[in-house]
Amino acid sequence: MQAQFDEAKRWWIWANVSRLLVVIITIISLIRKEWLDWIWILPAGFTVTHSLLQWRADTLQGKADAITRKLELQDGFGWKISEQERADLILEVSDKVKKKAYGTEESPYFDSRQEVFARRAIENLKQSSWYTRHLAKKMAKYVFVLCASAVALALLSTFIVIVFTSPLQRWGPNIGRIVIIVLVFMVAYGYLRLGFQYRLLSSQAEKSSNRASQLLELETLTGIQAVRLLHEYQIARATAPMIPDWLWNRTKDELNRLWVQQVSR
Structure with a gap:
């Protein structure tokens, strides 16, 4: 896999x-x-x-x-x-x-040691969605920071061209075109949308994790409930962008530690 x-x-x-x-x-x-x-x-x-x-x-x-x-x-x-x-x-x-x-x-x-069936499937889902929630949230933050930095740089370049019109008269038109290209690049190639996609994935994973916690509190958990929730989570994950390896490698130790603390309570 x-x-x-x-x-x-x-x-x-x-x-x-x-x-x-x-x-x-x-x-x-x-x-x-x-x-x-x-x-x-x-x-x-x-x-x-x-x-x-x-x-x-x-x-x-x-x-x-x-x-x-x-x-x-x-x-x-x-x-x-x-x-x-x-x-x-x-x-x-x-x-x-x-x-x-x-x-x-x-x-x-997965870490679940329950017998194979609905409760084990929901525990697995809770673990997977918890990791996905935090990884997607961090990735959305990085993408938005990148987009904001590009916009700030574009605005700064425009300001410099306006203030120093005479010294930069030769480069002024080119700088303006470059600024437009960068801004169009972020929108047309989906980098701005990418940030919203990661944020949506994080939100959907959080809902799945919370719903899984609610189901695990029930005395009787049916297979239909487990399959329905798992199916909803799988659809949300399949339509979302992938999580880069560098982000996982950077955060896995902290996430693993926090997960162990959470399940050991």
């Missing part, structure tokens, strides 16, 4: 690099106008490349989410993955993912 997500994130990173190159090359073309006859080809090429890379990343993310859903149902409800499903999953992944997955025994994905 993790190997499939890792591959999806690699394609996602390269997709982001390609669209960043579009902006960089466009800015260069404004500064070096003598290159306009040929440099326009590069942004067009990288735009197409970005679309292909993003499509591949989305496809791999969908496959990784499908594997995750099956594992959650298996661990929570005991619904074993059939040999046919296992074979289909193996055939759908790349050779690189197969090599990373074979021969590795990952640590347990």
Whole structure:
């Protein structure tokens, strides 16, 4: 499962690099106008490349989410993955993912020690949604800070051009165009929307976590209740952007410690 997500994130990173190159090359073309006859080809090429890379990343993310859903149902409800499903999953992944997955025994994905059925599935859901809530919240904060910094830099550049019109008369028009390109880049390529998507994921994960806590307080917990809540959470997660590995590596020790403190109360 993790190997499939890792591959999806690699394609996602390269997709982001390609669209960043579009902006960089466009800015260069404004500064070096003598290159306009040929440099326009590069942004067009990288735009197409970005679309292909993003499509591949989305496809791999969908496959990784499908594997995750099956594992959650298996661990929570005991619904074993059939040999046919296992074979289909193996055939759908790349050779690189197969090599990373074979021969590795990952640590347990969930901490619940309940008997397999509804209560165990809800405990697993509570743990997963708790981590997702805080990771998505942090990622939304980073994206919004990045967007705010870009806007502040654009406004500062505009102010400098206005105040120092004479010294910067040569560069004034270009700086104005660059500011517009940066602002359009954030909106058109979805960076501003990305922040709202992470914030929405955090909000939905928080609702799932709170609802899971309420269900765990019931004396009798039915499978229908567990499946319905798990299904809602899985849909929210599948339609959200991926959490970067660097954020998980940076926060996992703190999150693991806080989770252990929470469940040990």
